[in-house]
Amino acid sequence: MLTGSNLSKTYPSGKALDNVTIHIAPGQICGLLGRNGAGKSTLFKILCGLVKPDTGEVIINSQRPKPIGGIIERPGLYNYLNAFDNLKIFAGIQGAPADAASINQVLVKVGLPLTRKDPVRNFSLGMKQRLGIAIALLNNPECLVLDEPFSGLDPIGVTSLVQLIVNLAAKENIAILLSSHLMSEISKCCHFLYVIDQGRIVNSGITNQLISRHIRTFSITANQLATAKTLQNYEVKYGINDAKVTCDAKDIPALLQNLLNEGIKVTACTPELTLEELIKTPAV
Numbered sequence: 001m002l003t004g005s006n007l008s009k010t011y012p013s014g015k016a017l018d019n020v021t022i023h024i025a026p027g028q029i030c031g032l033l034g035r036n037g038a039g040k041s042t043l044f045k046i047l048c049g050l051v052k053p054d055t056g057e058v059i060i061n062s063q064r065p066k067p068i069g070g071i072i073e074r075p076g077l078y079n080y081l082n083a084f085d086n087l088k089i090f091a092g093i094q095g096a097p098a099d100a101a102s103i104n105q106v107l108v109k110v111g112l113p114l115t116r117k118d119p120v121r122n123f124s125l126g127m128k129q130r131l132g133i134a135i136a137l138l139n140n141p142e143c144l145v146l147d148e149p150f151s152g153l154d155p156i157g158v159t160s161l162v163q164l165i166v167n168l169a170a171k172e173n174i175a176i177l178l179s180s181h182l183m184s185e186i187s188k189c190c191h192f193l194y195v196i197d198q199g200r201i202v203n204s205g206i207t208n209q210l211i212s213r214h215i216r217t218f219s220i221t222a223n224q225l226a227t228a229k230t231l232q233n234y235e236v237k238y239g240i241n242d243a244k245v246t247c248d249a250k251d252i253p254a255l256l257q258n259l260l261n262e263g264i265k266v267t268a269c270t271p272e273l274t275l276e277e278l279i280k281t282p283a284v
């Protein structure tokens, strides 16, 4: 169990964290959502013991040799060495088993091929992220913190990293905290979400509940939507291929029926949620 309790931090540039409290249970994946400069990295650095908070404390109940491991900003790698040698060096630094079998086991755990013997400077961003996670996993930590793990990855890279994170939480029973400013990516793998803005937690909750509570925008796809009379009763933004309609979720069945009555066949109706909405309208 990882608990950050009443954490505050002020830099000369201003207040970066303001009385932040978070909890993450073993096997749980928590997402920290926030815009640039919201305080995500500062919180991660405090949790990892890299920055001292002005007030508050971090408590990790752990029987494992390493309470917490993680990647903050980018994984720090020796780019001129291969993945195996990177892991061997970090295992030496962290006092983790550095024999070939143990290193290969970690490579397999994060889905890196044992056959790649070339320097990691040749690796794709996704592979570098995996190697960073492998280094963080050395010594079997209780908690894993990943700062913007999906940044720069293509959709296939995101999907496969999401799968890795989900597997790690479930199989290794690790408490995982990851940050992002993108709703769609973080909502795919997190059990619980915290929303941070200007250093404060402004919203939080079980992911599904938080999302359904705040959805007010639906993307509707159909032919001839621009001429639909039904939509004249709603706030609508027309896109090239869809119309974004603002309304309560309970109004959607009637809206779709009215469109059908007009002869407009809806082919997709997708709920949309932006970070701005989660920041703007906190939970009651």
Ligand SMILES: Nc1ncnc2c1ncn2[C@@H]1O[C@H](COP(=O)(O)OP(=O)(O)OP(=O)(O)O)[C@@H](O)[C@H]1O
Residues within 6 Å of the ligand: 011, 012, 013, 014, 015, 016, 034, 035, 036, 037, 038, 039, 040, 041, 042, 043, 181
């Ligand atoms: N070492 C530092 N010295 C001075 N100010 C800092 C320092 N680190 C962070 N800050 C400031 O604290 C605030 C929060 O920064 P932080 O990096 O924690 O945000 P973030 O949510 O991680 O942003 P991003 O998504 O852009 O990485 C920002 O205003 C930032 O400029």
